[in-house]
Amino acid sequence: MKMILNKWVPLRVLVSAVSVLCVMASLEGQELPHSCARPDQIAIAHLHLDLKVDFESQKLAGSATMKLDRRTAASNLYLDTNGLKIFKVQSQPDGKELKWNLGEHEPNLGSSLSIELVDGVDEVTVYYESQPGAEAVQWLTPEQTTDKKYPFLFTQSQAILARTWVPCQDTPAVRMTYSAKIQVPPELLAVMSASNPQRKNKTGVYEFEMKQPIPAYLLALAVGDLKFLELGPRSGVYAEPSVLKKAVWELADTEKMISAAEALYGEYRWDRYDVIFLPSSFPFGGMENPRLTFATPTILAGDRSLVALIAHELAHSWSGNLVTNATWDDFWLNEGFTVYFEQRIMEAIYGREYSEMLAKLSLDGLLAEIKELEARDTWLKLDLRGRNPDDGMTSIAYDKGYFFLRMLEEKVGREKFDQFLKSYFKKFAFKSMTTEGFLSYLQENLDKNIDFNAWVYSPGLPADVPVVKTEALERVEQAGQNFLNGDDLSVLAVDFETDQWTTHHWNHFLRSFKNDLSPAQMKSLDDEFKFTQSGNSEITHDWMVLVIGSGYQAGFPRLEEFLTEQGRRKFLQPLYEKMATTPEGLERANRIYAKARPGYHAVSRQTIDKILNYKPTEN
Ligand code: BES
Numbered sequence: 237m238k239m240i241l242n243k244w245v246p247l248r249v250l251v252s253a254v255s256v257l258c259v260m261a262s263l264e265g266q267e268l269p270h271s272c273a274r275p276d277q278i279a280i281a282h283l284h285l286d287l288k289v290d291f292e293s294q295k296l297a298g299s300a301t302m303k304l305d306r307r308t309a310a311s312n313l314y315l316d317t318n319g320l321k322i323f324k325v326q327s328q329p330d331g332k333e334l335k336w337n338l339g340e341h342e343p344n345l346g347s348s349l350s351i352e353l354v355d356g357v358d359e360v361t362v363y364y365e366s367q368p369g370a371e372a373v374q375w376l377t378p379e380q381t382t383d384k385k386y387p388f389l390f391t392q393s394q395a396i397l398a399r400t401w402v403p404c405q406d407t408p409a410v411r412m413t414y415s416a417k418i419q420v421p422p423e424l425l426a427v428m429s430a431s432n433p434q435r436k437n438k439t440g441v442y443e444f445e446m447k448q449p450i451p452a453y454l455l456a457l458a459v460g461d462l463k464f465l466e467l468g469p470r471s472g473v474y475a476e477p478s479v480l481k482k483a484v485w486e487l488a489d490t491e492k493m494i495s496a497a498e499a500l501y502g503e504y505r506w507d508r509y510d511v512i513f514l515p516s517s518f519p520f521g522g523m524e525n526p527r528l529t530f531a532t533p534t535i536l537a538g539d540r541s542l543v544a545l546i547a548h549e550l551a552h553s554w555s556g557n558l559v560t561n562a563t564w565d566d567f568w569l570n571e572g573f574t575v576y577f578e579q580r581i582m583e584a585i586y587g588r589e590y591s592e593m594l595a596k597l598s599l600d601g602l603l604a605e606i607k608e609l610e611a612r613d614t615w616l617k618l619d620l621r622g623r624n625p626d627d628g629m630t631s632i633a634y635d636k637g638y639f640f641l642r643m644l645e646e647k648v649g650r651e652k653f654d655q656f657l658k659s660y661f662k663k664f665a666f667k668s669m670t671t672e673g674f675l676s677y678l679q680e681n682l683d684k685n686i687d688f689n690a691w692v693y694s695p696g697l698p699a700d701v702p703v704v705k706t707e708a709l710e711r712v713e714q715a716g717q718n719f720l721n722g723d724d725l726s727v728l729a730v731d732f733e734t735d736q737w738t739t740h741h742w743n744h745f746l747r748s749f750k751n752d753l754s755p756a757q758m759k760s761l762d763d764e765f766k767f768t769q770s771g772n773s774e775i776t777h778d779w780m781v782l783v784i785g786s787g788y789q790a791g792f793p794r795l796e797e798f799l800t801e802q803g804r805r806k807f808l809q810p811l812y813e814k815m816a817t818t819p820e821g822l823e824r825a826n827r828i829y830a831k832a833r834p835g836y837h838a839v840s841r842q843t844i845d846k847i848l849n850y851k852p853t854e855n
Pocket residue numbers: 394395519520521522523524544545548549552571626629634806
């Protein structure tokens with residue numbers, strides 16, 4: 237007989253009791269925004285997933301078993317869930333059913349699953365399944381993959397979406413080890429942010445282990461027709477068969493990056509570093525899932541010009557995965573550190589001139605975005621209470637964070653700063669960190685007289701922002717200016733040696749046109765440089781911003797194609813936003829979106845829905 241709590245206690249009483257508890261949790265003791273968990277009372281030490289991947293019903297079904305660390309006498313375990321169907325909860329090893337209750341759904345939180353523990357119980361199993369609409373998970377039909385033969389699935393748990401496919405303590409403040417047994421159709425391979433198989437087996441059952449403790453947002457799974465190739469002794473690439481060779485070529489410098497990173501800030505702590513290239517609907521450039529970076533195929537430019545993204549995700553193996561932001565308000569501790577570290581890796585391998593170009597593009601992006609954001613959202617320390625943590629994913633955490641660290645480096649000198657960062661990663665390895673914790677470590681171990689208030693607790697950019705010097709990009713600006721002054725493009729191309737330009741030169745060139753160009757100007761640019769036909773996603777994106785702004789007709793078919801063939805939010809958002817500024821543009825945007833939306837991941841859909849005021853009708 238089921239002993240489910242909500243069968244014999246009026247639902248409303250319970251729901252309100254649970255949500256009151258949940259609010260109290262964020263008001264006293266360990267404050268945990270965006271989570272109902274109370275790890276200060278009972279923490280999950282280890283999670284074991286036993287799941288079957290069913291493409292037909294679009295469900296992950298099975299169980300999550302948790303070893304508990306009962307830190308106080310509290311008898312209720314609170315887990316984060318969002319849209320999960322819970323069947324039963326058992327204590328282990330006796331298999332006795334426990335009472336449980338699922339709270340009401342709250343925005344930017346989900347539903348609290350509270351489990352009443354009996355004295356002495358320190359292991360529980362939750363039997364559950366995810367729903368087809370689970371936001372972390374994208375189920376792709378064969379047609380939506382690159383090779384179009386088999387279905388594909390991938391998850392994206394950061395920031396608070398792990399709870400849509402695993403009941404867990406979904407807060408970056410705590411960590412757990414995990415293991416998993418995943419059953420997939422036998423023609424597919426499963427990989428996770430854990431120890432991974434390198435080839436398929438006949439059973440379709442794969443076992444995983446992550447021995448290092450991680451926060452829940454780093455739980456990840458991908459299932460598809462995947463093949464593996466080595467890059468070096470401790471790195472390799474997974475991709476669909478037709479993508480694999482290209483991917484291996486593009487990532488040739490990965491081992492060099494790992495060595496450069498270790499030389500800077502200490503040993504790589506996760507054994508292997510592999511990268512998986514997902515189908516093009518992956519909503520991000522990359523995601524630093526430990527041991528297995530998830531990456532967009534849109535960085536496969538064929539000239540290795542976009543591999544800073546790999547340096548970035550690799551750098552997260554220290555900043556983020558080893559020392560983790562304690563809350564999403566401290567997001568800059570993950571991303572600002574990682575942009576700084578990424579650029580140091582790029583400098584070590586490709587030289588200062590190269591990394592200064594990256595810094596200049598970062599600065600320009602930052603200055604432009606500061607103009608758009610509310611003042612409070614331009615502090616490094618964010619305030620995301622009651623909001624979606626996704627709102628914090630702006631260039632503030634990334635680029636203002638980067639420049640703050642660069643300012644510190646320039647102030648105390650590189651040698652001293654590197655020593656400091658190395659000691660920081662060592663001391664706080666496998667721990668979570670708040671902004672305040674970092675700042676006091678900074679004062680004690682680097683410099684007592686650093687005025688960080690202007691950076692961390694104030695809007696905009698302080699006066700001591702570092703100066704970025706790149707002659708290469710100054711020349712590019714000159715070229716843009718000369719074009720606007722009417723210079724002939726074929727002469728200009730020779731004078732400025734544009735055949736030597738890399739993606740970053742072209743990005744800067746295209747972004748230098750602040751005001752909309754005329755269709756005639758667009759045509760001469762296109763005739764000379766063939767932008768509409770570019771196979772480089774970064775260049776295509778920047779060109780399409782100009783296509784929309786100028787109303788350059790010849791670019792529109794490619795615009796529609798670009799918005800349909802990939803779902804990377806960074807490329808979609810500015811283009812839909814720009815279209816939405818005029819009535820004809822908005823019409824075009826709505827028409828394209830109606831076609832493209834089913835192929836986008838929920839993360840991208842949510843953003844574009846808002847821009848176009850799109851109201852989903854299904855469900
Ligand atoms: N961890 C982020 C992606 C992320 C952040 C996902 C917040 C969900 C919530 C990842 O490391 C990242 O920053 N990706 C960037 C690439 C990078 C080179 C700036 C991206 O996807 O554009």
